[in-house]
Amino acid sequence: MDIQICKHYGELSAKAAELVGEQIKQKTDSVLGLATGGTPEGMYAALVDQYKNKQLSFREIKTFNLDEYIGLPADHPLSYRVYMDEHLFNNVDISEKNVHLPDGNATDLAAECDRYEERLRHAGGIDLQVLGLGHNGHIGFNEPGTAFESSTHIVDLDEKTREANARYFEKKSAVPRQAITMGIQTILSARKVLVLVSGTDKAEAVRDMIYREMTTSFPATVLQKHPAVTVIADEEAATHLQ
Numbered sequence: 001m002d003i004q005i006c007k008h009y010g011e012l013s014a015k016a017a018e019l020v021g022e023q024i025k026q027k028t029d030s031v032l033g034l035a036t037g038g039t040p041e042g043m044y045a046a047l048v049d050q051y052k053n054k055q056l057s058f059r060e061i062k063t064f065n066l067d068e069y070i071g072l073p074a075d076h077p078l079s080y081r082v083y084m085d086e087h088l089f090n091n092v093d094i095s096e097k098n099v100h101l102p103d104g105n106a107t108d109l110a111a112e113c114d115r116y117e118e119r120l121r122h123a124g125g126i127d128l129q130v131l132g133l134g135h136n137g138h139i140g141f142n143e144p145g146t147a148f149e150s151s152t153h154i155v156d157l158d159e160k161t162r163e164a165n166a167r168y169f170e171k172k173s174a175v176p177r178q179a180i181t182m183g184i185q186t187i188l189s190a191r192k193v194l195v196l197v198s199g200t201d202k203a204e205a206v207r208d209m210i211y212r213e214m215t216t217s218f219p220a221t222v223l224q225k226h227p228a229v230t231v232i233a234d235e236e237a238a239t240h241l242q
């Protein structure tokens with residue numbers, strides 16, 4: 001793993017946008033795997049700036065998001081589709097046909113998982129996957145105990161994850177109980193992986209991701225076996241690394 005430590009969140013976001021921007025410039029039809037959540041917000045803002053300054057174009061870029069809640073309408077303000085529209089898609093020249101998120105309202109959710117994998121295969125696989133890190137080691141919504149061989153599947157969200165995400169909802173009981181997520185094998189198939197970690201509350205998680213023995217009890221440890229992982233952590237998250 002290539003571990004890069006930044007002074008603060010602003011620097012982390014700029015560095016992440018620089019790496020994603022380089023990927024886009026090198027391969028203008030790259031397939032990007034994207035994450036939602038608090039951590040990548042600054043990276044998306046910096047990518048939008050690069051686009052507005054005419055340094056980047058998303059015209060041929062294809063995106064596949066890691067996950068989507070089950071049962072929230074796609075236009076619900078807290079759906080991951082709306083998050084992506086607001087932070088990136090509405091602000092750059094990406095084509096709607098190139099944007100992919102799992103459909104958490106599909107009538108046949110199991111078939112939707114297979115369809116998502118098929119669309120990903122058809123696009124040629126992920127060139128660069130951006131990940132955040134859950135306090136419990138989840139990547140995507142692959143909670144502790146998920147098989148490393150898993151492909152896109154339906155998950156019951158861990159109570160810790162629902163608590164962490166309750167900050168966005170009016171109350172915890174409003175947080176959906178299930179989601180569709182890319183599997184761990186899906187994530188490992190990406191040619192490159194970029195993990196973003198910010199804040200003291202993630203310090204133990206990032207240490208465990210890097211140093212703990214590989215275990216399904218802490219899914220992010222699986223990244224130790226991926227040949228091209230870059231971790232960008234701010235100093236707060238890196239407290240247990242130095």
Ligand code: F6R
Nearest residue numbers: 035036037038039132133134140
């Ligand atoms: C988001 C996702 C999650 C988050 C993780 C960290 O699409 O799949 O794994 O990346 O929960 O979330 P934040 O960045 O909000 O701490």
